[in-house]
Amino acid sequence: MTPFLQQIASFLVAVLMCVQSFAQETTSTDFFDTIKTYNLSTILTADSILTEDREGWKDTHKRAEIIGFIGDNYQRFFIHFVSVIQNPSNKYAYLVYGKTRVKETVCSFQGTITIKQASIYDSCEISTYKQGFVVCDVLFYEDNTHPSTGVIKGELKSKFLIDKQGHFRYDGLMFVADGYSNN
Numbered sequence: 001m002t003p004f005l006q007q008i009a010s011f012l013v014a015v016l017m018c019v020q021s022f023a024q025e026t027t028s029t030d031f032f033d034t035i036k037t038y039n040l041s042t043i044l045t046a047d048s049i050l051t052e053d054r055e056g057w058k059d060t061h062k063r064a065e066i067i068g069f070i071g072d073n074y075q076r077f078f079i080h081f082v083s084v085i086q087n088p089s090n091k092y093a094y095l096v097y098g099k100t101r102v103k104e105t106v107c108s109f110q111g112t113i114t115i116k117q118a119s120i121y122d123s124c125e126i127s128t129y130k131q132g133f134v135v136c137d138v139l140f141y142e143d144n145t146h147p148s149t150g151v152i153k154g155e156l157k158s159k160f161l162i163d164k165q166g167h168f169r170y171d172g173l174m175f176v177a178d179g180y181s182n183n
Contacts, residue, residue, distance in 0.1 A: 010036075029118035029131055035118035036091035039170040040134065041084035041162055044094075044113075051172035052126070063170060066183045068154065070102065084113070096126040100142060100152070107149050111140035113156065120162075125173055130162040133171075158183050 039060040044066075071111045078101045083128040089092040095115040099106055113136045120132040136156045144151035159171035171182055 015092060026134070027122045027123060031118040031120045035115055035134060036122055038160075038162075040094060040113070040119075040136075040158070040160075041053070041117065042168060043170045044081050044084045046170050049170040049172040050086050061172070064183075066156070068152075070152070075102060097138065099138075099141070102148070105146070105148055107142045107146045108112055109140040109142045111138070111152070124158065125179060128164055129173065131159070131161045131173065132162070133157055156183065 027056050030118060038180055043130045046063050048060050050058065050061045051061055066081075068077050068079055069075065070077050079098060080101075081098040083095075083097040087095055092115040097108070099108050101107075105165050114136050114148065117135040118132065120130050124131040134157070136158070138154050138156050140152040142152065144150075161169050161171050161173065163169070
């Protein structure tokens with residue numbers, strides 16, 4: 001191996017070691033049995049969200065619509081939930097009515113959201129909260145009287161918070177930070 005290739009190899013090994021040492025693994029605890037006592041509709045239909053960061057900055061923002069992707073070309077589409085009701089006979093399932101938009105085409109839909117996984121992170125960026133997420137199966141049937149409609153089947157991941165009073169809400173922590181995402 002030439003001295004130049006040895007230098008490159010040494011540099012890459014050093015970078016990988018630094019990345020490995022600074023990478024934090026986020027651990028979580030199973031929350032599936034408990035999530036049924038909370039109502040996910042409060043997160044999915046909220047008009048606004050409370051956002052805050054570690055320095056104590058707080059503000060209220062309009063909650064952005066959920067964004068999805070459809071098809072082989074990953075066409076962007078938007079989902080607006082008009083009504084999300086927890087199924088009284090299966091607390092993990094929600095009956096949903098809403099509208100989708102792809103480009104300029106708006107279509108109503110009905111369907112279900114079913115929680116298949118829920119976890120609480122073992123640590124949170126702001127200690128006054130428990131922070132967690134749900135992973136749900138989604139099955140929506142668009143109104144077939146409109147053109148270009150069909151069935152939307154996929155997965156939704158949504159993050160949530162539980163405050164010290166036990167209130168369940170949308171995760172808006174670190175809303176202005178790089179890498180923030182929800183739904």
